[in-house]
Amino acid sequence: MGLDLKEVRALFAQEAAVRLSRLGNQLLMLEQTSGDRELVDSVFRELHTLKGSSAVAGFDDISKIAHDLEELVDAMRDSPDAVAAETIDVLLSGVDRLNAAIEAGVGPIDPGTDAGPGTMPGPHAQEPLPRDPAPAPRTESDGSGVVMVPMERLDELVRLVGESASAHLRVGRMLQERFRIDPASCAEYTKLSRSLNDLQDRTMRTRMVPVATMTDQMHRAARDVARARNKDIRWEVRGADTELDRGVLHRLSEALLHLVRNAVDHGIESADEREAKGKPRQGAIRLHAMQLGSEVIIAVSDDGAGVDTERVREQAARQGVDVEHLTAEDLCGLIFRSRLSTAAFVTDISGRGVGLDAVRTAVEAVSGRVEVRSEYGVGTEFRIIVPITLAVLRCLLVEAGGQRFAIPFHRVITSRRYDAAVVTRAEGRPVVWVDQRPVRVSRLADTLAMSPEEASDGPVVVLGDTADSHAFQVDRLVGRRDVVLKGLGPPAPHLPVVAGAGVEPDGSILIVLDPPGLIRRAGRAAGTDAVPVPAGRRSVRRHQVMVVDDALTVRELQRSILERAGYEVRVAGDGAQALSSLREQPCDLVLTDVEMPNMDGFALTEAIRSTPALANVPVLMLTSRAGDSDRQRGLDAGADGYILKSGFDEGSLLTAVNRLLGGTP
């Protein structure tokens, strides 16, 4: 999870490319529109942010150039209508010097897409193109015929195409109902259907990247661990041309790297051991990717020692898990539990602070699931199964309280007939047995606070998240549906039990439920603390920190440090974005930059202090502004602490955060 200096510099290169390109453009505009105060402020902010980011990336010379230019622009703020061409000359030549200094520090830079919060560059942003024999579409090395497009535009395109497809289905229905025309017999209609299908397919593919974009990095990780552990391995890749959503692949990168390191470190035996067991001295690590319908499976396997299920059984029993009836497969599944995986399977090399529970969390975050199959002495295979894209969500449709709802499939553990005779009670609550474990059961309509109806004998759907599971009784199961999910932002209220909604072909709206939110709500209603939950399944709430900074480099560095220290981190690119997010869901501490577009750190702090629900949230300011007046202004606004970027390091940040949060994540 941690970023080393090389990675920080790679991030900085990505950020600087975008900022320098924007800066050059703004300076030329400024020359044409003297007197534009906003533009001067904007140029100032770009330089100021570059100064801070370059200092964090350890480029003092670049920071110095940016500082000198910033001073020049600061002086212009007093009389923006008198921007002389000579001043623009100096500034443009300063931008050239910045470009040259950055190229000297990190190599040639490439003005790519703008990177907003949460849009980290791909793991191979600074890596050479893959040497894998797999094709790498749309990445011609000479750059001709390639257009960089921001991800948001592609997201918008995917959404609009999805809506067009829904509208098309509605037109078909209207033809049938109002004009008694069978749409299938209408040539124009079927031609439009085909075109829309093609368009949807091509649009989805614009977001796709081949798994090959990750394989070099994984090969390198496997090789490094093997060298450190003095093991001999062979790296094999199949299906590297399998494509999936860039965002999904990026968010899986840490999990995949962990599995590969784990396979070499714990799976593969030493050459002598292997020889003694009658195996080839060289161990095999295989990565196999394939598409299966609307899902992609990425399997990481080894021909090593396999999972010692007896050892897992002992450890689980020691932690209070009832292991009596667990099969070998169940025991393998237990290694995804946090305490077990950390205790038994993580070392300094393969672990990197990430346990197999974190692998599962990362996979579930992209609506996927992870499975493990292992045979002791023969080898282990981890399978990550994820949807090709997150724009379409495979859902189970159910009816509860007379209304139809969609439940994301990846959270459904099982569904079964409701048999009142086998429902038992524990601590005042009804409980059903699922895979030898007691699981609380509630009526979905009750959890959703819908009007009470007659008790039904409808089936139960068991939902699970990373920490818990809960069974919900519904009126009936309706079927399966791929839903084009739309989030419900303001002005609609934020509701923890609702993930979003989709439009049905008949024009009606289908509410998509959020299983973790449902489980939490049902748990609260059932009195969570009183319910017997097997050890290791309770989630321990970690402190959540909101990092607010418009500089990608700084933001990601802070996120990296805090996550490594065990904090949960949310990010925002400016004060306005942070405030809106905090109003929906507060956090335990806000770490904010000062100079930002839309709303700066001072205004953000003042807004936090004047919002009753947020007034007590500690605010820590991190900025490159060294002046006493700025420091005082921050404290006056209500900040609890102030760290200068020039004196910023991991230790000082964690000390300040720990102090304000009372010690531990």
Place this chain on the structure above:
Amino acid sequence: MQTVLLPVHEELYALPVRWVREVLAAPRITPLPTAPPEVLGLFNLRGEIVPLFDTAALLGIGTTDAVAFTVVLLGPQGSAALTTTAFPHRAVLDVPTGRSEHHGTAGTFRIGERVAVLIEPSALLAPDRRLPAGSA
């Protein structure tokens, strides 16, 4: 000021016309579970999902049992809709006749022998001025 008058039970509320996107007959509503009482649900406006708010509940003057029309607003955070209990009309507001007390309103005006209360949608629909989500 050009406004659209929203009849809510026996009262009149005025919405500055620049906020108004369109007026619809009562659309088909999908209830939003666990939403606060002033959120009646969601409806489909040509593929766009729009939340519908009970104007009476937002203003704290009861609830709307039968929605006659909905007025769709285009605010800074996106589209939203308000209920009315009769057909909305356009009206020009002159000078205010007094102050108003409800949050999300900005003064009273005379319309013939009736009083119209001016609505400020950005305040009326602000998330932190409504009841906490999930309170139902």
